[in-house]
Amino acid sequence: MSTPTPTPARLRVRAVAFAVLATVILVGPVYGHFLATGSHRYLGWKMFSRKATDFCAVDYWTPTADGGRQPLDRFESLGYPRDRAPADLWKVRDLRAAKVIGAKMCRRLGGDVDVRADVRCATADGWVDAAAGEATLCR
Numbered sequence: 001m002s003t004p005t006p007t008p009a010r011l012r013v014r015a016v017a018f019a020v021l022a023t024v025i026l027v028g029p030v031y032g033h034f035l036a037t038g039s040h041r042y043l044g045w046k047m048f049s050r051k052a053t054d055f056c057a058v059d060y061w062t063p064t065a066d067g068g069r070q071p072l073d074r075f076e077s078l079g080y081p082r083d084r085a086p087a088d089l090w091k092v093r094d095l096r097a098a099k100v101i102g103a104k105m106c107r108r109l110g111g112d113v114d115v116r117a118d119v120r121c122a123t124a125d126g127w128v129d130a131a132a133g134e135a136t137l138c139r
Contacts, residue, residue, distance in 0.1 A: 055091050056121040056130060058098045060105065062114050072115060077105045095119050095130040102137030113138060 006014075060072040075085050078101075092098050098119045105115050116133035 053122050053124055054093050056094060056098060056119050057127075058092045058101075058120075059118045060102060061116055061118070061133065063116065072105065074101055074105060078108055092119075094121065098131070099137055103139070106136075106138035 058074075060074055060077070061069040062072055064070050074089055075082050078085075078089070080086070080089065088097065089101065092101065098117050102115050102117050106113060109115070114136045115138055116136055117131055118133050119129070119131040120127045121130045122128075
């Protein structure tokens with residue numbers, strides 16, 4: 001069974017509809033980016049507006065003898081396979097939670113280990129540095 005060939009009139013309608021949609025998609029953000037600055041009528045896009053503001057990006061590490069950093073995997077350090085790790089290890093919500101996980105890593109690794117963390121938390125205004133590994137998380 002063959003499909004009918006579209007008529008020239010239908011092809012023109014499709015082409016016009018495609019051109020209008022493509023123009024809206026491509027040119028639409030230009031207004032918000034360049035012309036609507038400070039306008040309360042235009043609802044601009046924000047990277048972090050609601051759900052993405054309740055987490056922090058955390059890098060755990062330990063200092064090396066030569067002054068460098070040795071990254072620490074929190075899942076491996078705490079003995080969890082990634083597919084069965086608790087949710088609080090996947091999504092660290094604030095600096096306090098990052099410190100709690102770091103203290104658990106200290107206890108699990110034992111000895112005189114020095115666990116530090118770089119913590120950046122998402123806010124509506126962008127990333128905020130909450131900690132930069134200034135002090136050990138082990139007591």
